[in-house]
Amino acid sequence: MSENIKPYALITGASKGIGKSIAYELAKKGYPLLLVARSAAELKVLSDDLKVKYGINAFVLSIDLSTNGAALKVIDWIKTNNYPVGILVNNAGYGVWGDFSKSSLNDQLGMMQLNMNVVVELSHLFVPVLSQQKQAYILNISSTAAYQAVPTLAVYSATKAFVLSFTRALRFELAQTSISVTCFSPGPVDTGFAERAGLNAFSKMAEKFNMQPDEVAKMAVKAMFDKKSEVIPGFTNIISVYANRILPKGFVEKMAAGIYKI
Incomplete structure (x- = not known):
């Protein structure tokens, strides 16, 4: 393949939110795209545009x-x-809010399947494909929720902690290969996530701190191409994660429970 021809970037959860914005960001750079999501209609509109x-x-x-x-x-x-794929963006995921014992078990298991298992499956299946490129990338989208336990988002935060840990370990294992692995962990983003998770009250409060998907996508793509291991976008989010590391866990969890209370 000619060096002037860019490989494809595959993006999961590409029909909306961060995934959609990453699609535009990579398209601006001339990368052909493979867009994966549930909504055929939304994908077609995006593809045509x-x-x-x-x-x-x-x-x-x-x-x-x-x-x-x-x-x-x-x-x-x-x-x-x-399709010669050189970039894998594991972005698809969702959250379920509420007391664990009162929430649907099927919803929790489905979230675990998408947020964790699919990331592992696609990463494992695509490593041989990506290895065919002189330089390739895996970008896993996690969350600032990965850095602490979050009552009422217990399973969601745990899945994102898994993504963070898995990404760092995979990066180490692939360090001597052509594949760079990056974990990107945004905080609140204006994507409708809070509404879909059932966090309607919180979504109004989060509007004050929301970052925009296009802004987040630009930072995520830059982090990937800069071969960063782990990136948290936004000064407020960085301070929040740092505070989680130095404050007692019980105190942090009590604060989180107050923010996300039912």
Whole structure:
């Protein structure tokens, strides 16, 4: 392959929020895209817009990644069409808010499947594919929730802690290869996440601290290409994570419980 031809970037959860903004950011840089999400209609609109604005290829795969075998279908799609992938962005995920014992077990397990298992499955399946490039990247989207236990978001914060730990370990293992691995952990972002998680009251308060998806995506892509290991965007978020490290865990958890209380 010519060095002037960029490899494809595959983005999960690409139809909205941070994933959609990352798609635009990479398209601006001339990367052809593989867009994966549940909504076929939203993916088509996005794909058409990217093609018109930036003249890049943007192919779509509508699939529910939380279903068993979804990751294998993604890699089969890649291999069947011979897409040369050089970037994997594991962005798809969601949160479930509420007391753990009163929340739907199926919802919690589905969240674990998407937030953790799919990240592991796709990373494992794509390492051989990415290894074919002179330089390749894996960008895993975590959250500032990864740095503490969050009552009423107990499983969500635990899944994001998993992503952070997994990413750092994978980065170390792949250090001598052509694949750079980055974990990006934003705080509140104006993506509708709070509403979808059921955090309606919190969403109004979070508006004061929300970062915009385009701003976050730009920082995430830069961190990836700069080969950073772990990045937290925003001064407030950095201070919050630092405070979590030095304050007693019980105190931090009590504060979080007050913020996210039912």
